[in-house]
Amino acid sequence: xxxxxxxxxxxxxxxxxxxxxxxxxxxxxxxxxxxxxxxxxxxxxxxxxxxxxxxxxxxxxxxxxxxxxxxxxxxxxxxxxxxxxxxxxxxxxxxxxxxxxxxxxxxxxxxxxxxxxxxxxxxxxxxxxxxxxxxxxxxxxxxxxxxxxxxxxxxxxxxxxxxxxxxxxxxxxxxxxxxxxxxxxxxxxxxxxxxxxxxxxxxxxxxxxxxxxxxxxxxxxxxxxxxxxxxxxxxxxxxxxxxxxxxxxxxxxxxxxxxxxxxxxxxxxxxxxxx
Amino acid sequence: xxxxxxxxxxxxxxxxxxxxxxxxxxxxxxxxxxxxxxxxxxxxxxxxxxxxxxxxxxxxxxxxxxxxxxxxxxxxxxxxxxxxxxxxxxxxxxxxxxxxxxxxxxxxxxxxxxxxxxxxxxxxxxxxxxxxxxxxxxxxxxxxxxxxxxxxxxxxxxxxxxxxxxxxxxxxxxxxxxxxxxxxxxxxxxxxxxxxxxxxxxxxxxxxxxxxxxxxxxxxxxxxxxxxxxxxxxxxxxxxxxxxx
Amino acid sequence: xxxxxxxxxxxxxxxxxxxxxxxxxxxxxxxxxxxxxxxxxxxxxxxxxxxxxxxxxxxxxxxxxxxxxxxxxxxxxxxxxxxxxxxxxxxxxxxxxxxxxxxxxxxxxxxxxxxxxxxxxxxxxxxxxxxxxxxxxxxxxxxxxxxxxxxxxxxxxxxxxxxxxxxxxxxxxxxxxxxxxxxxxxxxxxxxxxxxxxxxxxxxxxxxxxxxxxxxxxxxxxxxxxxxxxxxxxxxxxxxxxxxxxxxxxxxxxxxxxxxxxxxxxxxxxxxxxxxxxxxxxxxxxxxxxxxxxxxxxxxxxxxxxxxxxxxxxxxxxx
Numbered sequence: 001x002x003x004x005x006x007x008x009x010x011x012x013x014x015x016x017x018x019x020x021x022x023x024x025x026x027x028x029x030x031x032x033x034x035x036x037x038x039x040x041x042x043x044x045x046x047x048x049x050x051x052x053x054x055x056x057x058x059x060x061x062x063x064x065x066x067x068x069x070x071x072x073x074x075x076x077x078x079x080x081x082x083x084x085x086x087x088x089x090x091x092x093x094x095x096x097x098x099x100x101x102x103x104x105x106x107x108x109x110x111x112x113x114x115x116x117x118x119x120x121x122x123x124x125x126x127x128x129x130x131x132x133x134x135x136x137x138x139x140x141x142x143x144x145x146x147x148x149x150x151x152x153x154x155x156x157x158x159x160x161x162x163x164x165x166x167x168x169x170x171x172x173x174x175x176x177x178x179x180x181x182x183x184x185x186x187x188x189x190x191x192x193x194x195x196x197x198x199x200x201x202x203x204x205x206x207x208x209x210x211x212x213x214x215x216x217x218x219x220x221x222x223x224x225x226x227x228x229x230x231x232x233x234x235x236x237x238x239x240x241x242x243x244x245x246x247x248x249x250x251x252x253x254x255x256x257x258x259x260x261x262x263x264x265x266x267x268x269x270x271x272x273x274x275x
Numbered sequence: 276x277x278x279x280x281x282x283x284x285x286x287x288x289x290x291x292x293x294x295x296x297x298x299x300x301x302x303x304x305x306x307x308x309x310x311x312x313x314x315x316x317x318x319x320x321x322x323x324x325x326x327x328x329x330x331x332x333x334x335x336x337x338x339x340x341x342x343x344x345x346x347x348x349x350x351x352x353x354x355x356x357x358x359x360x361x362x363x364x365x366x367x368x369x370x371x372x373x374x375x376x377x378x379x380x381x382x383x384x385x386x387x388x389x390x391x392x393x394x395x396x397x398x399x400x401x402x403x404x405x406x407x408x409x410x411x412x413x414x415x416x417x418x419x420x421x422x423x424x425x426x427x428x429x430x431x432x433x434x435x436x437x438x439x440x441x442x443x444x445x446x447x448x449x450x451x452x453x454x455x456x457x458x459x460x461x462x463x464x465x466x467x468x469x470x471x472x473x474x475x476x477x478x479x480x481x482x483x484x485x486x487x488x489x490x491x492x493x494x495x496x497x498x499x500x501x502x503x504x505x506x507x508x509x510x511x512x513x514x515x516x517x518x519x520x
Numbered sequence: 521x522x523x524x525x526x527x528x529x530x531x532x533x534x535x536x537x538x539x540x541x542x543x544x545x546x547x548x549x550x551x552x553x554x555x556x557x558x559x560x561x562x563x564x565x566x567x568x569x570x571x572x573x574x575x576x577x578x579x580x581x582x583x584x585x586x587x588x589x590x591x592x593x594x595x596x597x598x599x600x601x602x603x604x605x606x607x608x609x610x611x612x613x614x615x616x617x618x619x620x621x622x623x624x625x626x627x628x629x630x631x632x633x634x635x636x637x638x639x640x641x642x643x644x645x646x647x648x649x650x651x652x653x654x655x656x657x658x659x660x661x662x663x664x665x666x667x668x669x670x671x672x673x674x675x676x677x678x679x680x681x682x683x684x685x686x687x688x689x690x691x692x693x694x695x696x697x698x699x700x701x702x703x704x705x706x707x708x709x710x711x712x713x714x715x716x717x718x719x720x721x722x723x724x725x726x727x728x729x730x731x732x733x734x735x736x737x738x739x740x741x742x743x744x745x746x747x748x749x750x751x752x753x754x755x756x757x758x759x760x761x762x763x764x765x766x767x768x769x770x771x772x773x774x775x776x777x778x779x780x781x782x783x784x785x786x787x788x789x790x791x792x793x794x795x796x797x798x799x800x801x802x803x804x805x806x807x808x809x810x811x812x813x814x815x816x817x818x819x820x821x822x823x824x825x826x827x828x829x830x831x832x833x834x835x836x837x838x839x
Contacts, residue, residue: 039441039442039443040412040441154311183310183311183468184310184468184470184510184513184514185310185509185510185513186310187513188513210441210442211517212442213517213518214517217516217517249443250442250443253442253443253445253446254442254446254471254518255446255449255469255471255472255474255475255476256471256518257470257471257474257497257498257511257514257515257518258498258515258518258519259518260474260475260494260498261475263450263453264446264449264450264475265446266443266446266447266450267443267446323738324737324738325734325737325738344740345740346740348740349738349739349740350740352738353738354734354735354738356731356734356735357731358731361730361731361732362731362732362734362735363732363735364732364736364750364754365732365754366564366753366754367750368554368557368560368561370557370560371557375736375739375741376739376740379739379740379741379745380739380740401553402553404553404554404555404556404557404559404560405552405553405554405560406560406564409552419735422735426739426740
């Protein structure tokens with residue numbers, strides 16, 4: 001599996017002319033954990049979703065090359081895209097409350113996902129779902145299987161969501177702020193789980209987040225986005241070596257426990273960054 | 276300034292806050308940290324008068340508080356909410372939001388007060404007649420802070436004031452809150468899930484879990500790792516782990 | 521989107537090029553940095569108007585309504601004949617240059633009667649709306665905001681009224697008093713307010729626990745002030761939409777009451793009553809009952825189109 005993005009641009013025609021949400025982004029993703037970090041509106045979600053061609057209807061998408069494992073996403077038919085979406089690449093969203101069907105039990109939803117991608121009877125689907133729940137380290141799979149989404153905590157819901165996405169054995173998992181709605185303790189567990197699943201299954205992972213320290217702690221590589229551009233790419237644990245003023249600015253304006261600052265640095269946005 | 280003793284809050288059968296006591300000196304800041312459902316925001320809403328279903332005793336400036344608060348209470352105590360998108364009336368301009376407290380409290384000289392408030396939270400005067408949807412998240416939160424300050428309160432209750440904001444905007448708002456406290460001698464209670472944010476603004480903080488305040492600790496003890504309760508230790512470890520990456 | 525709406529402003533060359541643009545009232549309205557309360561308020565209204573204007577069907581509805589209402593207003597000045605003047609030698613005449621819509625069974629000019637009848641029918645509708653909207657709004661907002669006993673009592677009363685078929689209740693009410701326009705108006709009000717109360721209550725419930733209302737409560741404002749100044753303005757949008765969409769059914773109820781002899785009394789020209797008295801001529805002199813029917817149809821349709829357009833503009837949730 002290899003995702004190749006070259007010169008990706010996403011624009012929205014709007015009231016005051018065309019607004020460019022993503023400009024000239026090039027990325028190449030192999031079997032690794034890539035983090036995309038940026039503030040709201042930086043284009044990080046759009047960039048990742050363009051791989052699945054899951055963009056708002058009004059978006060204008062263009063790229064020199066946008067390929068998922070050799071398949072040209074720009075030209076692929078809708079049915080070819082369905083073969084990628086949810087099958088070879090899964091998407092995990094921020095809040096499981098909104099992405100799970102409220103009137104179906106968690107188990108039924110996972111079993112349905114399982115059956116959609118692998119032929120099998122109801123019994124096999126059930127066993128498959130239980131196995132998936134076990135894989136996302138739910139201690140009491142039988143209880144969670146029979147539970148409705150509103151009966152699950154945020155962390156549990158996110159695990160169910162991940163289990164659903166794992167059903168078709170995807171090669172790529174895109175996680176769009178998967179832990180922003182969760183508590184710090186749960187966030188750590190979910191990230192550990194994702195890490196474990198990725199290395200065990202040899203999947204690729206794209207983690208989208210606004211939290212630079214979190215992402216660089218967790219991913220092999222981090223792309224920092226600002227105003228639709230990638231301003232800097234860093235290796236794991238290389239935050240200290242960040243050079244772009246935006247990246248260092250992001251780090252300096254964070255309050256920290258270990259080294260107190262009497263006053264937080266305020267980011268001075270340089271129009272030069274947009275060039 | 277603020278004295279809460281044995282505060283309990285119940286929602287029907289749910290016992291959300293189970294006996295909290297805390298004191299905040301005049302001009303001081305107290306932080307409450309906890310995960311979702313720990314009851315941290317509930318304490319704030321009970322103190323602000325938004326939730327009348329509480330027992331125990333609460334006093335501000337030596338005056339004990341009842342279930343129903345009078346106008347003079349709301350002149351002294353104000354609150355800033357988490358979501359700057361939800362805390363401003365969608366059909367009212369900034370000007371209207373800021374004049375509301377002035378009208379309610381019968382204060383004079385609206386024009387100068389509004390312009391001064393905008394300047395105080397560093398909003399350009401051009402934003403005065405804009406609607407919330409014409410402002411950025413950070414600007415909205417500044418408007419919410421300006422609105423809370425209109426009636427010139429002594430106490431500001433801050434309910435996750437920066438968690439819906441980008442980190443660069445969060446820094447600006449936290450600096451603004453620190454400046455306002457210096458200038459006006461405000462007393463703060465800050466509720467947040469982010470340990471670093473709380474420790475940055477508050478010299479003293481309490482950790483809540485399951486409706487109980489499991490530990491009260493000074494920010495310097497927390498930074499040095501002199502924690503007593505395992506939950507505090509766990510939260511601190513998670514926070515420090517990421518900083519050291 | 522038409523090119524004249526602000527969202528399509530990029531397409532209008534005079535707006536794109538600042539040198540071609542004179543500082544007009546439009547720029548004043550669309551300014552991003554209004555300098556006064558009234559400029560901000562008018563700017564917001566103008567934006568709504570621009571959104572509305574882009575909807576051709578709704579504009580059509582509005583134009584029809586404006587024409588009908590103005591015709592009704594100036595009717596006494598322009599009608600060619602006295603609508604009550606009988607000419608038994610010229611009964612049931614076909615439409616002609618003399619009598620544009622023909623004459624009815626008593627030889628009265630139909631065109632004059634339609635115009636004057638518009639005053640009665642549209643007047644009834646306006647009276648009903650003026651009474652119904654505030655009543656429903658008050659009941660709904662009070663029930664929704666205060667909750668508890670007030671909510672339970674007011675909503676059970678609403679349920680009782682909702683349980684009756686609308687026309688039957690109106691009929692019973694008119695029959696109990698005495699047939700006539702005033703009692704017809706009250707009868708319609710009596711049957712039309714419950715849905716408005718429900719709507720206002722639902723809106724109020726969803727607004728009551730928002731942070732911005734909590735913020736207003738924390739200023740120390742009285743409940744009355746919160747409801748009137750902060751909640752009611754937000755309910756108004758969906759209420760106006762509902763009223764407009766309901767107009768046609770109010771007109772039809774008014775016409776039905778007239779048709780059944782419980783509304784306007786002869787010789788007063790009311791559209792429903794006109795159809796009722798002329799219904800036996802439908803096969804031979806079809807235009808006599810058909811023309812007031814077309815009037816009712818046109819106004820109802822126009823109000824529905826207008827309501828749909830208003831909903832798109834005022835009630836973003838429904839989009």
